[in-house]
Amino acid sequence: MVLLFIEKLEEYFGSVRVNAIKLPMRFVGVELPTELTSHYSSILSPSTIVSGLKVYARVHVRRVFNEEGDVVKEVNENIESPVIERDNIYVLDLTKIHLDYSIPIGYFLEVLLISLTVESGTKRYGMLVYPDEFRYSMPPNIPQKVSNLVTGYARVLRELGGMYEVVDLLSTVGLQDVSADLWEGLVRFYGGDYEGSIKFFRKVVEGLRNIVKEADAIEGSRKEHLYEYLSKAYSLISSFGEHAGTRGSLPEARLSRDIALSTSRYLAEYLKLKQGSQKQTPSTTQTP
Incomplete structure (x- = not known):
């Protein structure tokens, strides 16, 4: 940890x-x-x-x-x-x-x-x-x-440490901006700033949605379903907090955290696996 x-x-x-x-x-x-x-x-x-x-x-x-x-x-x-x-x-x-x-x-x-x-x-x-x-x-x-x-x-740092594996995975696959936003969201969440954490978890979901849209590594209908899921998740999280004219308290912040963490972990592990398989695939280019 x-x-x-x-x-x-x-x-x-x-x-x-x-x-x-x-x-x-x-x-x-x-x-x-x-x-x-x-x-x-x-x-x-x-x-x-x-x-x-x-x-x-x-x-x-x-x-x-x-x-x-x-x-x-x-x-x-x-x-x-x-x-x-x-x-x-x-x-x-x-x-x-x-x-x-x-x-x-x-x-x-x-x-x-x-x-x-x-x-x-x-x-x-x-x-x-x-x-x-x-x-x-x-x-x-x-x-x-x-x-x-x-x-x-x-206690706060212990909780953060248990989730940092996801933050580290994001950086490993080149998603440093998403990694930084996830970390900031976690710091704010465990510091009791639920409104502030929601803003950063929303940025995480938005960043992941953009990655899914542009990534060629995500295949078939999975890409379409992931993009649709992240778009709906972004809309949901956007309805929480002062920017939407509502209040983002602990239940909303916890849900936003769980969405951001679970999708971050999945995409980071998926992209890491794909990157590893691409490195292991031998080149088929022949020298004339």
């Missing part, structure tokens, strides 16, 4: 290999929990880095806490970041987040780690971390206020 962890943002110095030459580099990030690196030692190991493989982590960066433990910023951004090995310590490179949001060194980040990806040349192999489990890790030196806030919100 996911790993929720809190860690201090630190500055690191390392090196990057360019044309067999090591060049110095500076980056800002957070250290990955030891339990994660131990559990996935086949991926997070010096031999992986030395062999030229690249490792990335897909994460959701949620909140920023200052040294006193106060929430000073809500980032709520999904990002795939490099994992860098430094003296047998594995660091998640969050330099972009650090710069984009002007987060000071020494502040604490709340990070939801969803999956790890190994890149070898043009091939990428991904895996969800801790399937069917929700774990969280907090170092002993964090302020008690941070611990209380994170623990109190863990």
Whole structure:
């Protein structure tokens, strides 16, 4: 499922290999929990880095806490970041987040780690971390206020983590915009913003409808029926909420969520299967 962890943002110095030459580099990030690196030692190991493989982590960066433990910023951004090995310590490179949001060194980040990806040349192999489990890790030196806030919100992130597989599947098959809308809808739903969640679930259904309309991979009458279903679902969800002059409460938001999730999962798995079969199909082109 996911790993929720809190860690201090630190500055690191390392090196990057360019044309067999090591060049110095500076980056800002957070250290990955030891339990994660131990559990996935086949991926997070010096031999992986030395062999030229690249490792990335897909994460959701949620909140920023200052040294006193106060929430000073809500980032709520999904990002795939490099994992860098430094003296047998594995660091998640969050330099972009650090710069984009002007987060000071020494502040604490709340990070939801969803999956790890190994890149070898043009091939990428991904895996969800801790399937069917929700774990969280907090170092002993964090302020008690941070611990209380994170623990109190863990239920929401646990629910989100259980559904993130669908979000990740959408990204895997190239539907990043739909993936981002689904994530935002889920965040708002579990945060109690039902009106806001309905708007994003409606965007998900609209995006899927456009995909079905344009996708050649969906065959026969299935394409017609899916398009018709998504059009009706879009009309239904559009009748919920303030934009339609009505109120979108929990029952409407839950129905909108379930429609968006179920159709997203089906289409992502269907397209992934089709993409896999196309890669395995040998070319019939003959050289004259």
